Amino acid sequence: MNISTIKSDQVKSRISPWLIRLVYPLGSWIVLPLYFGRITIKGQEHIPETGPVIIAPTHRSRWDALIIPYAVGRMVSGRDVRFMVTSSEMEGIQGWFIRRLGGFPVDVKRPGPSSLEHSIEVLKQGEMLVIFPEGGIFRDTEVHPLKRGVARIALEVESQQPGCGMKILPVAIGYSQPFPSWGTDVTVNIGSALDVAAYDTTTMKRSSEKLTHDLESDLKQAFNHQSEAMVFQS
DSSP states (O other): OOGGGOOOSSOOOOBOHHHHHHHHHHIIIIIHHHHSSOEEEEOGGGSOSSSOEEEEEOOOOTTHHHHHHHHHSHHHHSOOEEEEEEGGGSSHHHHHHHHHBTEEEEOSSSOOHHHHHHHHHHHHTTOEEEOOTTSSOOOSSSOOOOOTHHHHHHHHHHHHSTTSOOEEEEEEEEESSSSOOTTOOEEEEEOOOEEGGGSOTTSHHHHHHHHHHHHHHHHHHHHHHHHHHHHHHO
């Protein structure tokens, strides 16, 4: 079934202007600098200035949800980021904040069509969307096999809006400790963006496999560089 044919109003997200103006400076100038040790970010010149972008980071900690906006968000690129978030994290006061900071839920084990469609609509509006392609948090130093959802969504956007400039941005995040605590060093390595227009959208299965493979290779390269930097710092 074509993702674009599925309609649902069950999944919605928005960015609260007043909340985002409070949270970004608070996180960037106070929370992260005070909690972590050295924060090293490389490759910010690779962040696309315009057009739809899927930010595809490695996932090593819940802190990643703050590190990503710090590394690529409005105080760096002038752009806000949306998040596809595990549905279990969308409850209570945390869920209230996440929804107003651009997050929306997805069942990572059985992604629903409404979440996929909402992702496509967000990207068709030219926004940046964070999707963790490994599908979960891993505490080791390896890039785990990627889910094909990122590639499928990107190709679907490109097929619906040819020439929209759809990109996928690989981002490797690493911590000097498996479970980050006070004083942990952080390294973020941003790779070159993959141009989705270079892949054939008429052969979705084959192209999504190729795009996923290329993204995984780029993430491994970025993660290796990131790991070398962590070793050097230590």
